[in-house]
Amino acid sequence: MEKFDFIIIGFGKGGKTLAKVASAQGKKVAVIEQSQEMYGGTCINIGCIPSKTLVHEGLAHGSFDEAINRKHDVVSALNSKNYHLLADDENITVFDNKGVFKNNEVIDLLDKEGNVVDSLTAPHIVINTGATPVVPEITGVNESKYLYDSTGIMNLKDKPERLTIIGGGYIALEFASMFANFGTKVTVLETKDTIMPKEDKEVAEQVITDLKDKNINLVLEAETQAFKDQDGYTVVKTNKGEFESDAVLLAIGRKPNTDLKLEQTDIEIGEHGEIKVNEQLQTTVEHIYAIGDVKGGAQFTYISLDDFRILKDQFFGEGKRSTENRGTVPYTVFIDPPLSRVGLTAEEAKEQGYSVKEGKLPVNQIPRHKINNDTRGLFKVVIDANTNKILGATLYGVQSEEIINIVKLAIDQNIDYTVLRDNIYTHPTMIESFNDLFNI
Structure with a gap:
């Protein structure tokens, strides 16, 4: 049995970064990754990097074939770079195996046939195995040749003329917008009576209008109810009719990947299949x-990445960082144009008892929109009327994915909204809209 200081199961962002830091401290690290296609983790190989590369190419009106080739080149380069970042480190050993728990102390390495080929142990074990797409139980889902998850849909050799997307969440909408930009006829099937129910209603209405203007059928x-393959395509059968499709994207969510024989440990699983952790990311097994x-x-x-910072502080720092003090978390939905959000909407703030005032600015009133040649979008901010603190922002428009981070910083630093209102910004830029947006 081989002994290490750290065992990290999975080659994702947090784990690979921790491996390098631990190595720099002279620690012996084992990184276990069952798929050579996943060096570097989900984002680099099958997530945000390839999908946003395709989004970028679609916005540039490139061909689908050229976009897929560029995506492949980008992913291959990053995959190789990440592998060598760890494998060439004398303190890090990369195992190309599936790792499973033998017990709380020992990790077994399995070959492709499921045989145990080695066993490892360490005083610190980190599970970094990510999530996998949820496959719905629908008639024909296992038989159809035209169904794809978010990974498979990005590896198509030919552009589908007709794409049906099962699910109306953020991943689904990103792919809908992207394929529409390539000229695909897209249908989105959503079980709820609306999309983006958690977003500001006025902004969500604009998003829906813009998606429909791309000829996306919501x-x-x-x-x-069922998938039925025909010669060269499949038919998606629903309570709203039938939809002939050259490809179908299953995008109803992702679930934690816990195929690790956790039943042989004392690690507890939550109600949604996630591994339970405390504020310092410890499972119910202390180490x-x-x-x-x-x-x-x-x-x-x-x-x-912030999870890594918490563990770095636990192992090599003061142990003060936790999930409770990482601040507000912004996000962007990379539709066209992007929708970016941080903090509360006005409705949410009022439900929590705040007295609020709102700032609102259509993108077509921002001088930069003339240069961008894009009038679409709406920026909104929510302010605590009693304290002048920023409670949230929803920015729907070109370059919102960049400037939302400034609002996050202002919230975390407890800055009055007037600071952003009165700041000097370069011109002509989208962020100079803050002079007007925060002029409440």
Whole structure:
């Protein structure tokens, strides 16, 4: 049995970063990754990097074939770079195996046939195995040749002329917008009576209008009942009719990847299949930690990176960082144009008892929109009327993915909204809109 200081199961953002820091402290680290296609984790290989590369190419009106080729080149380069970042480190050993728990102390390494080929132990074990797409139980889902998850849909050799997306969440909408930009006829089937129910209603209405203007067919309260393959395509059967599709994207969510024989440990699982952790990311076994998507919560690469910071502080710092003090978490939905959000909407703030005032600015009133040649979008901010503190912002428009981070910083630093209102910004830029947006 080989002994290490750290065992990290999974090659994702948080785990790979921790491995390098631990190595720099002279620690012996084992990193276990069952798929060579996943060096670097979900974001680099099958998540945000390839999908946003395709989004970028779609906005640039490139061809689908060229976009797929560029995506492949980007992913291959990053995959190789991440592998060598760890594998070439004398203190880090990368094992190309599936790792499972033999007990609380020992990790077994399995070959592709499921045989145990080695066993490892360490005083610190970190689970960093991410999440996997949920596959719905629908008639024909296992038989159809035209169904894809978010990974498979980005590896198509030919552009589908007709794409049906099962699910109306953020991942679904990103792919809908992207494929529409490539000229695909897109249908989105959503079970609820609306999309983006948690967003500001006025902004969500604009998003819906813009998606429809791209000829995206949004079908609400749609229950998918069956898939039936025909010659060269499949038929999606629903309570709202039938939809002929060259490809179908299953995008109803992702679930924590806990296929680790956890039943042979004292690690507890939560009600949504996530590994339970405390504020310092410890599982119910003291020396075993879980970071990233596998522990549930927001599935963002930057959350995984902040999870790393918490563990770094636990192992090599003062132990003060936790999930409770990382501040507000912004996010962007990379539709066209992007929707970015941090903190509360006005409705949410009022429900929590705040007295609020709102700032609102259509993008077509921002001088930069003339240069961008894009009038679409609406910026909104929510202010605590009693304290002048910023409670939240929803920015729907070009470059919102960049400037939302300034609002996050202002919230975390407890800055009055007047600071952003009265600041000097370069011109002509989208962020100079803050002079007017915060002029409440």
